[in-house]
Amino acid sequence: MSTRSTTIIRTVLQMRQWRRQCLLQNKTVGFVPTMGALHMGHCHLVKNSLAENDKTVVSIFVNPSQFAPHEDLDAYPRTLDRDLKMLETMFPEKQVDAVYVPETREMYPSGIVLEVEDQKGAFVNVKGCSEGLEGAHRPAFFRGVATVVTKLLNVVLPERVYFGQKDAQQCVVVKNLVRDLLIDTEVKVLETHREANGLAMLSRNEYLSPEVKDQAALIYKGLCAAKELYITQLESGAGAVPSKDILDSIKTIYSTMPSLWEVEYVAVSHPDTLEDLDSVDLAVGALISTAVRVPRGDSGVARLIDNVQLSPKI
Amino acid sequence: MSTRSTTIIRTVLQMRQWRRQCLLQNKTVGFVPTMGALHMGHCHLVKNSLAENDKTVVSIFVNPSQFAPHEDLDAYPRTLDRDLKMLETMFPEKQVDAVYVPETREMYPSGIVLEVEDQKGAFVNVKGCSEGLEGAHRPAFFRGVATVVTKLLNVVLPERVYFGQKDAQQCVVVKNLVRDLLIDTEVKVLETHREANGLAMLSRNEYLSPEVKDQAALIYKGLCAAKELYITQLESGAGAVPSKDILDSIKTIYSTMPSLWEVEYVAVSHPDTLEDLDSVDLAVGALISTAVRVPRGDSGVARLIDNVQLSPKI
Numbered sequence: 018m019s020t021r022s023t024t025i026i027r028t029v030l031q032m033r034q035w036r037r038q039c040l041l042q043n044k045t046v047g048f049v050p051t052m053g054a055l056h057m058g059h060c061h062l063v064k065n066s067l068a069e070n071d072k073t074v075v076s077i078f079v080n081p082s083q084f085a086p087h088e089d090l091d092a093y094p095r096t097l098d099r100d101l102k103m104l105e106t107m108f109p110e111k112q113v114d115a116v117y118v119p120e121t122r123e124m125y126p127s128g129i130v131l132e133v134e135d136q137k138g139a140f141v142n143v144k145g146c147s148e149g150l151e152g153a154h155r156p157a158f159f160r161g162v163a164t165v166v167t168k169l170l171n172v173v174l175p176e177r178v179y180f181g182q183k184d185a186q187q188c189v190v191v192k193n194l195v196r197d198l199l200i201d202t203e204v205k206v207l208e209t210h211r212e213a214n215g216l217a218m219l220s221r222n223e224y225l226s227p228e229v230k231d232q233a234a235l236i237y238k239g240l241c242a243a244k245e246l247y248i249t250q251l252e253s254g255a256g257a258v259p260s261k262d263i264l265d266s267i268k269t270i271y272s273t274m275p276s277l278w279e280v281e282y283v284a285v286s287h288p289d290t291l292e293d294l295d296s297v298d299l300a301v302g303a304l305i306s307t308a309v310r311v312p313r314g315d316s317g318v319a320r321l322i323d324n325v326q327l328s329p330k331i
Numbered sequence: 332m333s334t335r336s337t338t339i340i341r342t343v344l345q346m347r348q349w350r351r352q353c354l355l356q357n358k359t360v361g362f363v364p365t366m367g368a369l370h371m372g373h374c375h376l377v378k379n380s381l382a383e384n385d386k387t388v389v390s391i392f393v394n395p396s397q398f399a400p401h402e403d404l405d406a407y408p409r410t411l412d413r414d415l416k417m418l419e420t421m422f423p424e425k426q427v428d429a430v431y432v433p434e435t436r437e438m439y440p441s442g443i444v445l446e447v448e449d450q451k452g453a454f455v456n457v458k459g460c461s462e463g464l465e466g467a468h469r470p471a472f473f474r475g476v477a478t479v480v481t482k483l484l485n486v487v488l489p490e491r492v493y494f495g496q497k498d499a500q501q502c503v504v505v506k507n508l509v510r511d512l513l514i515d516t517e518v519k520v521l522e523t524h525r526e527a528n529g530l531a532m533l534s535r536n537e538y539l540s541p542e543v544k545d546q547a548a549l550i551y552k553g554l555c556a557a558k559e560l561y562i563t564q565l566e567s568g569a570g571a572v573p574s575k576d577i578l579d580s581i582k583t584i585y586s587t588m589p590s591l592w593e594v595e596y597v598a599v600s601h602p603d604t605l606e607d608l609d610s611v612d613l614a615v616g617a618l619i620s621t622a623v624r625v626p627r628g629d630s631g632v633a634r635l636i637d638n639v640q641l642s643p644k645i
């Protein structure tokens with residue numbers, strides 16, 4: 018059993034003081050920002066942070082500004098006790114050093130309402146990469162993410178900050194944000210955790226019937242077909258692969274999906290700007306991403322997202 | 332003569348290294364961001380920074396994102412040698428420790444074009460306080476200011492950053508930005524420098540004929556009349572002063588301006604949000620600001636801005 022205990026930090030001032038001590042003791046800090054309701058995906062990020070840094074901070078904050086008025090901010094699960102217990106249980110040897118649980122009024126000193134038109138105060142917008150794909154589906158979402166990540170990074174000042182590749186566009190937005198605003202941190206993106214059948218691990222998966230969960234393996238299977246095509250082309254010495262060929266390889270597989278499922282988009286995008294690509298330059302690579310609407314067990318609809326990266330030729 | 336010499340810093344990396352040394356030596360840092368073409372107003376800020384901090388950094392960067400396409404970014408004066416000489420001459424005893432002269436490509440890693448619609452990358456917008464007054468006249472100006480100030484603060488990480496009250500709205504925007512994005516610095520706002528007749532010192536004043544310069548004293552005189560009215564009311568024990576009364580006291584004086592002059596606005600605004608006020612609560616105070624278009628010596632038009640603060644009752 019560990020003798021170390023996790024510090025719970027509630028205020029900006031406490032967080033800054035804690036951070037300053039690390040700096041003066043020359044300890045590096047890794048940071049895992051979360052909205053709580055922790056699952057294995059988060060633990061994977063925490064595990065890497067614990068391994069790569071002297072100290073690890075996990076933040077738990079349900080960020081209002083990334084919710085639209087019609088999305089149910091109040092219904093988002095808030096499970097702090099369970100989250101703390103999970104971190105304690107999962108990492109008995111080397112525990113998380115601090116859990117930062119900020120208050121909304123300190124994170125949004127000008128106040129926060131969900132109607133963008135009525136908002137006051139400072140917001141960060143990452144133009145270009147935040148507008149397509151998931152951004153087209155949720156217009157103010159990445160503005161909310163970029164704003165809260167900027168605030169959190171300004172308080173925690175970590176050497177490294179951890180995100181999951183599952184949310185590929187979020188990773189690109191944060192990388193651009195950190196680079197453009199000259200924030201002194203390294204953005205680490207970790208591979209998507211998957212179920213045994215390849216389905217990306219999402220908290221929404223728990224709403225799926227075993228049958229749908231089984232069939233949903235097709236989502237990743239299609240993306241893998243695209244990746245194989247790309248690698249074959251790359252090995253054959255081609256300079257570029259037309260996006261149409263990539264999309265066709267995916268369509269072949271997605272055409273076998275149940276008829277009620279709706280493929281919202283499949284996109285071939287530049288890995289850094291997320292611009293739509295007509296063809297994939299092998300020296301640049303691409304992000305292939307998709308969103309599919311599938312029936313939930315309770316007769317609602319679950320929106321499943323997934324992606325693969327086509328790595329550039331080195 | 333001083334034996335210390337000013338360090339010229341050109342890269343983000345060098346600036347961070349310099350800053351880190353200060354931190355490890357427990358030296359406080361004061362920061363004066365400028366666009367160069369330094370004048371006495373800037374020197375006043377530098378002087379205060381030198382007095383209040385162990386180390387002082389002045390940045391010189393003509394920020395493209397605060398220029399509109401129709402404004403002449405290329406024509407903005409770039410006088411680095413003269414600026415460095417001025418700092419050296421003005422402060423022979425305790426010199427500025429570092430002058431940070433960033434490159435545009437490092438400040439805008441996603442590139443920068445002046446057409447807002449075509450811009451890519453991260454931008455900071457301070458909703459509310461940046462929209463009226465000068466913001467109504469120059470729609471993307473404060474977004475550019477907020478963005479570059481965020482970047483500079485993230486690199487320099489100063490204990491204190493200095494601005495002049497002359498640009499009252501800029502001060503409010505920066506204060507809100509620093510508070511909302513949880514940037515760990517203190518914003519110091521220093522009083523407007525004035526000519527002998529009360530005219531606020533602007534670099535544009537040099538375009539004015541002696542006659543216009545003389546008459547332009549009316550601008551500040553009107554604002555002072557408003558302040559006197561406010562103080563009288565305050566001393567009489569009133570709880571609030573109608574904005575109409577304040578504006579009338581200014582109009583009485585502005586009505587004596589030459590007929591060709593154009594008063595663009597006179598506004599009574601909340602000191603923190605810059606919202607228009609119907610009446611000034613003596614517990615809150617207000618900002619009274621104005622912009623006046625006057626003829627220049629070369630038959631063009633100069634836009635003169637000025638403001639006074641109505642301090643709240645303590």
